[in-house]
Amino acid sequence: MNNAYLLKSGRIIFAIGMMGLGIYCLVFQNFIVARPPGWKVPVSMLVAYTSGSLLVIASVLILFNKKAGIAALVMGAVILIFSVFKNFPNFGPDAVGAYKALAYFGAALIVFAASLPDDAGFKNRLLSDRNFSRWIFISGCVLLAAFFIIGGRAHFKWADGVQYLIPEYIPWRLFWTYFAGVCLFAGGIGLLLPPTRKLAAILSGVMIMGWVLLLHLPRLIYNPTDPDIRLEIFEATAFSGIFFFVAGMVTKRGALNT
Template identity: 45%
Template sequence: MPALLRPGRIIFGIGFIGLSILCILSKDFIVGRPPAWPATFTMSVSLGYITAVLLVLAAIAIIAIEQKGAAASLLIALFILVLSVPRHMVQFMNDWSNAYKTLALLGGTLIMAGSFLKDNAVVVPGWPVHEPLRKTMVTTGCLLVAVFFISSGYAHFKFADFVENFIPAYIPFRAFWTYFTGICLIAGGIGIVIPATRRPAAMLSGFMVLGWFLLLHIPRFIANTKDASDRLGLCESFIFVGIFFVLSVISVRHER
């Protein structure tokens, strides 16, 4: 098994276990930071608890039960598609950044599922998965992640002052890093869409996000463990590291 495949799955699973804990604390399904449910919807608490438990079980399967990894990844994808994406679409223009992030997390689960599938694998009885479908899942996942990365790179230029203030004061040349990482985000997004550059783009993007996780998200979380946004950012960044590590490995297979 290539070096980054299992670590990527473990990182991805741990990130979703963290998100499931935040779902319990928030008493809602908050993967992708969707807008609040309408006031008339009274089942958000029960939904948050139930989906959190299922997320934990799915994450454990991804980490430890290879035969169930594809089904577990697709279960998470289903939750995001049904419980987060529609809520974002209603208020897309008010929070397009998190809407794209939600789509990227959805895409990441498709990539993760594709990493477990082999030709003629059966996830649902009677529905064997063939190579063209697996490639379509991975390609779709790459497109969704790419849209988020490119839009995030654009945001580094449009909201440069905000991004610069987000960078801890102990990091020098914050203005430079704001624009440089914006360029890297755009390049990474474009790179994972092109099959010939997918592997290096995914690997470099994975290590870039890992750097942010260590240098930005952990210190911000430690400084204020009760900040909801920083707690989510900690888990989300870790998940994307796992997605990119896995993508960098399976890209070799899918390019053949």
């Protein structure tokens, strides 16, 4: 698959998902990216309007590829301050939300890395060094992989509950729960290995977009007033997009392509 197409489509899909999350911050008057512990009123309103507005603006800039590097840097800072730090006391092998916060931060790092060294806003010698952009990119992939591996573990540990997220019309729900867990493990490990990074990213992006179409949208049709389901759709859309974007950033042999 053409790298330029993967980069463009991944960037657009990621930006749409993140824009939806930013709008949700405004709607719910709290910061909801990776669902950190809530802030108390009226602090929650200030946090929501500030962070949500910044996320929406950054997402629009990324969507149209205008100062995307600076926009990704702002997005990453917002997620780091309002989600990663807020989730920090909860880090542990069962803290899926905390790892999700790190994954969103990693996604912002990846978009930032893609803008280097060519973005006119980054003329500093360090920022223009391809090794620097490569390590930023790898750091983002590691954070995404960690979330996938933890998520795969959760599919096994809480399989009895996770299976009911699958619509009833799909048979063998427990089997598909375990199968999804294996796929998450494989996707996470594949992202860590340069020779398999591109394939793992493409397959992970397809898998998550498939979940949107087969799981989240049917659940939304069945229960259209549930805000959590709409939130899940935006979350999955953003992750699907960043995986396609990652695939566009590497060659078939795993070398950084930007």
